Amino acid sequence: PTENLHIQPTMSTSSICCECLVHTCRRKKELKARTVWLGHPEKCEEKYPKNAIKNQKYNIVTFVPGVLYQQFKFFLNLYFLVVACSQFVPSLKIGYLYTYWAPLGFVLAVTMVREAVDEVRRCRRDKEMNSQLYSKLTVRVRKAHLIPADMIFMRTSEKTGSCFIRTDQLDGETDWKLRIAVACTQRLPALGDLFSISAYVYAQKPELDIHSFEGNFTREDCDPPIHDSLSIENTLWASTVVASGTVIGVVIYTGKEMRSVLNTSQSKNKVGLLDLELNRLTKALFLAQVVLSVVMVALQGFLGPWFRNLFRFVVLFSYIIPISLRVNLDMGKSAYGWMIMKDENIPGTVVRTSTIPEELGRLVYLLTDKTGTLTQNEMVFKRLHLGTVSYGTDTMDEIQSHIIQSYAQVSTPSRKPQPPAPKVRKSVSSRIHEAVKAIALCHNVTPVYESRVNGVSTEPESTEADQDFSDDNRTYQASSPDEVALVRWTESVGLTLVNRDLMSLQLKTPAGHILTYYILQIFPFTSESKRMGIIVREEATGDITFYMKGADVAMASIVQYNDWLEEECGNMAREGLRTLVVAKKSLTEEQYQDFESRYNQAKLSIHDRALKVAAVVESLEREMELLCLTGVEDQLQADVRPTLELLRNAGIKIWMLTGDKLETATCIAKSSHLVSRNQDVHVFRPVSNRGEAHLELNSFRRKHDCALVISGDSLEVCLRYYEHEFVELACQCPAVVCCRCSPTQKAQIVRLLQQHTDNRTCAIGDGGNDVSMIQAADCGIGIEGKEGKQASLAADFSITQFKHIGRLLMVHGRNSYKRSAALGQFVMHRGMIISTMQAVFSSIFYFASVPLYQGFLMVGYATIYTMFPVFSLVLDQDVKPEMALLYPELYKDLTKGRSLSFKTFLIWVLISVYQGGILMYGALVLFDQEFVHVVAISFTALILTELLMVALMVRTWHWLMVVAELISLGCYLASLAFLNEYFDLSFITTRVFLWKVCVITLVSCLPLYIIKYLKRKFSPPSYSKLSS
DSSP: OEEOOOOOOOOOOOOHHHHHHHHHHSOOOOOOOEEEETTOGGGOOSOOOOOOOOOOSOOTTTHHHHHHHHHHTSHHHHHHHHHHHHTTSGGGOOSOTHHHHHHHHHHHHHHHHHHHHHHHHHHHHHHHHHTOOEESSEEEEOTTOBOOSEEEEEEESSTTSEEEEEOTTTTOOOSEEEEEOOHHHHTSSSTTHHHHSOEEEEEOOOOSOTTOOOEEEEEOSSSSOEEEEEOGGGEEOTTOEEOSSOEEEEEEEOGGGSHHHHTSOOOOOOOOHHHHHHHHHHHHHHHHHHHHHHHHHHHHTSOSSHHHHHHHHHHHGGGGSOTHHHHHHHHHHHHHHHHHHHOTTSTTOEESOTTOGGGGGSEEEEEEOSBTTTEEEEEEEEEEEOSSOEEOGGGHHHHHHHHHHHHHHHTOTTOOOOOOOTTOOOOHHHHHHHHHHHHHHSSOOEEEEOOEETTEEOOOOSOSTTOOOOGGGEEEEOSOHHHHHHHHHHHHTTOEEEEEOSSEEEEEOTTSOEEEEEEEEEEOOOTTTOEEEEEEEETTTOOEEEEEEEOHHHHTTTBOOOSSHHHHHHHHHHTTOEEEEEEEEEEOHHHHHHHHHHHHHHHHOSSSHHHHHHHHHHHHSSSBEEEEEEEEEEEEOTTHHHHHHHHHHTTOEEEEEOSSOHHHHHHHHHHTTSSOTTOEEEEOOOOOSHHHHHHHHHHHHTOOSEEEEEEHHHHHHHHHHHHHHHHHHHHHSSEEEEESOOHHHHHHHHHHHHHHHOOEEEEEEOSGGGHHHHHHSSEEEEEOBTTBSHHHHHSSEEESSTTHHHHIIIIIIHHHHHHHHHHHHHHHHHHHHHHHHHHHHHHHTTTOOOOSSOHHHHHHHHTTTTHHHHHGGGGOOSSOHHHHHHOTTHHHHHHTTOSSSHHHHHHHHHHHHHHHHHHHHHHHHHOOSOHHHHHHHHHHHHHHHHHHHHHHHOSSOOHHHHHHHHHHHHHHHHHGGGOTTTSOHHHHTSHHHHHHHHHHHHHHHHHHHHHHHHHHHHSOOHHHHHHO
16 A cells, blocks of 8 residues: 655744643653554554654744744733733823734734744645655655655665665765665565565664664564564665665655654744844843833822832833834844845755844855765765876877777787886886776776666666676766766776676777786775775786775885885875775796685684784785876865865854865865965874873864864863863864764754853754754755755755855845944934933923823834835945955954944934934923924924935945935825824914924934044944945
């Protein structure tokens, strides 16, 4: 039966209030071991989690309470709710109800709509990912498809009974992994037999570790029953991709129990630093408001029901904290998001979290993944060095002609193989021939042919005889992409690997002849030995040769003395190439027989087997003939170097967190200029206990200005014993590279930086293994890579290329932060100025708690009269985008948070008090007989002052700003005709009114214009120096 078995999930997130309910209602379900019967789902007693992705934050029931909770947990909104509710009490009522409830309702409506839109988008994305169907319990996955759930590998279309999988989405490693099907089920004659046998899989309880597994396979219907132990090499974890053949597996873990999900942290609701700063300022304003109210009641002499009067004053001065602050900021955030998505210089950028665009302007740490983020994960052969001569990409045709020439000589029948002439320097041609042949033979690569039917590739055919070794349908498979690059290169120069099985290799010469080599022994690559070897016997001549290739550190002591290897390895590493040293040794039949007997004996020993085997192999690894040095490049993404340099100049510290090997990570750090050329690199030695960690930290402390490279295991030991010391030292480094990092460790490093430095962090990645890190960071950026969309869906911002991050931070981050800071403070100023006028008015009129402006004047003041010009500040910019990118040093100023601080806030408070006082006293001094005239003069002057203040703040004029100013002025003048209950229309049209308004406005604004002019002249900010 088919049922929806959906693709790999990431942790669902529910709002905090719902989490509390869930935790109290039911305990977390305990993870258990399980037994899965083949073809008998009805035998399964337990219920297991659904295999569906869920990125939504709310559901139908929790949406409204969830959003309301997120809104009212902010002091600002809670305060407005209390003030609005107080208006239902008759003795506290001041003015009309709608003056308090209409703005609050509007704020909540805007927020609800925005959250609903985000939620619908998330729901659609989940649906799209969950719509892929698989057959239940036993799943067939074709080549190049993602594995949907954690499975045990039962059967494959490959004859060898094994397949390769790509795990870079799970652990960040670029090497392909070999997985082996359960022998019992692979041997079954037909696929259908899987369901007719009586067999089951026992699997341990779900665990975090992606590199280990314990289980058993049991078949009961044969005599005796078959028991096979299962280990990690029989598993196919979700989020990996099948690289060869078609696989069939039985599902053991789904949903929340899968390895990839257990390694994913829950996403949190992110709140920007600017929002937290504004929240602090609103608390300070509230304090000021209460103090002011107490002062007013005290000046009254605490007469009568003073407590009620106190509350009336609090409500009266409630405009000190403007409710429009949240609306303006939220609409501003949406505007910045829209600008980012519409920017033609960074096409395809998507803003998924519209609440934190200002964070992009405050970042200090950038934590980046390597594979697929900085690199394309495509290996290209770049350099062949023979000691005296070096070949690069532009001279490969010379190698090709040498190969064609040497094989043309070999294939002429008249020549007999001559004994090698001793001590005579070989010609360049023969040395090239030897080197290319060694590279073509010394590897673990298998060529695969897929027969094509009408252009559609089908499964590999069962017989080899009728397979054509044509170049167009051959693909190579290997555990390492470096090896594939080497074999592809030998093919490009004329020596092609056409077939391989366990016993032999076949090469095709440029002339089309097939050369067969028998594989006598293979010594695989390990991270300890850092080299691999192979012994082959040529079919035509019977010559036995031992070939070996490996890292220069491992091979330097093995090859014969030479004076160029170390220097050339250094040169290639500086270019960012991965180097491999290739060597050979010719063996006589006697030497090989002697080696084989000792080797087999060592393999049978019971004690110290590994050591004895290594010792026997090492006896061969002496005085080998150095053939060549190869350089392979992992191609970087477009413009990675200039982008990293730009970020470094902007004062951003870059940490590279990767699951890949130490050598590879160091190599990429150098080639991408993450570590600059003249910088030392300190490789943190592997440590396993407290003492070793202590010594290693001390030796690292003595180094200055050098980049740190550390592995995940050593990092864990350091954090266990010396967390504070380690973070302190690491934060002083210009660059840090962490290799062999698990997804959970990546997130842990992000949280460490947040706790110890109080700086803002940004994480960028492209794979499923980066999701935890992206969700933990203050600002998560996902790259839509070849490896699927998991990271980009979980991120706050999604980009298509790494280089776009430069513009995203330098231009959009800068603008978003600067604009929001200006907008927030101006909206506060708008509230404080009217509260100052109210205070002056009340103190003159016997401390009466009576509003100065009634009903619509207050609503109009906060909306149509000043809203458009104030909001037009979101179009302001202090420097042009080109300038911001040309001088990234300007970004350093932003991280200090000087655009919005208590200092700038106090300046605005002083401006508000000065202007409020001038407007009110001026109106009172100049007013004639009637109170109505005071209201008319002061309110008109107030509106003009606000419009002039917006003009004073603008740094770069935009045509929409001018339109906004004119519209607001027009609205006010037009509305004067309808405001006869507040204004005396006959007085407004007189000259006396006009000159009084003009004088008051001039006195309130002119000094500020003069101060701004003098400041720009004598103490200009850094950006104005550049723009001038």
